[in-house]
Amino acid sequence: MSELLKNTIRFILFILVQVFILFKMPPLHRFITPYLYYLFILWLPFSLSRAGLTVVGFIFGLSLDYFSKTPGLHAAACTLIAYVRPFVIGLLISQEGADKNYISPSIVSMGWAPYATYVIVLTFLHHTWLVLLEWMSFGSFLYFLGKVIASTAVSLLLVLLTELLFFRKQKFRTNTI
């Protein structure tokens, strides 16, 4: 399957899962909104240019927004993590040329610890920006902090489950440079 087709299917699936499963669940607690959809951005291939990533992030966020009737909210958060992603990868990648030898960031291509850090940093960033925008007009700093931390924890758990359930095998590609 080509990368483009694979990512298109992922795009649709992540939006549907977020809208029809995670948003439909009765809320566990007022601090917790489970988010998983942004994993799509973390899974995008290395080869995408920076501007390309930002555009994809924007469109992806906006399409979720049109479902949840909050145009711009998720788009802003997704654009942010899509823009920051290359910097984080650049800092964390362990072996020289891993971003050329593998297709996309994963446990296999980056290693456990760097990949976990990558996910945690971007999840935290995404949630902070999202909740900040959501709560801008409603104040209460404690609330903001609680919601960011609780939602991040739940999202990380979901990401872990997804990574274990849908383990992405990645081939080592040589002679590609």
Next chain:
Amino acid sequence: MRNVFLFIRRHFNFLFFLVLQIVSLSFLFRYNKFHEAAFMNVSTELTGRINEKYNGIEYYFQLKRTNESLVKENIRLRQLLKENYEAPDSNRRLVMDTIRVDSARSILKYNYLEAKVVGNTTALQFNYLTIHRGFAQQVRPNMGVVGPQGIVGTVVNVSENYATVMSLLHRQYKVVVKLKNGAERGAIEWDGLSPLFVTLKDIPKSAKVAKGDTVLTSQTSSLFPANIMVGTVYDIVPDNASNFYTLKVRPATNFFNIEYVYVIDNMQFEEQKRIEDSTRKKVQ
């Protein structure tokens, strides 16, 4: 000039990112204020269709409960039929004036339009419902929406065949209601904490309030007819500093399994709004 171009080229990614951020933020703030955003009409039509497909499956799981709530509503309405009320014969028996019924068309104020709920969220801070009835079926923005058990929200956005309804569980929702005992008016809002409760404010402390009291719509809201169920008082939040009560109200509508709603068309809304607006202009 050359330096400007060089600057743009060097920082192209960052500038591009900033532009997209600004675009999304402007979308967001514009929508929060006026409920309009670019492509909103097209997208409502599209997401509405996808929601409908999903609802087609989900609907079967709710059939039993939906049926129950509709039957209950039917019983309530049947009990209001005039055949059920018969006073013993006396020479002061009240006779219904049947001529009035014929001419009632011109004084009909509220018209009910039924609609199926195809999309609904309860887990967010800004919750909306999507209903399968739109501009082509006489739905317009600013119409009240009630369910079989009580009020649900207000229509904010309309596309050709779908409409989005701002739910009672929305941070910006506000509606004027009254207490059944005493008829003191206040405003219902949602504080975003739990989808099971909303807050009733601005009821003066002079009112007699007890837990379990009924809250109904007020005729001053002009979106809803008077005396439609809103909810019951669950708790009285102690606040000695204020002259007004803060009441925790449990909404009558169950937002988790709502399947059918009625959109309320206030036929005299335009006229009322016109005179209110003109008064406002005169005072200024």
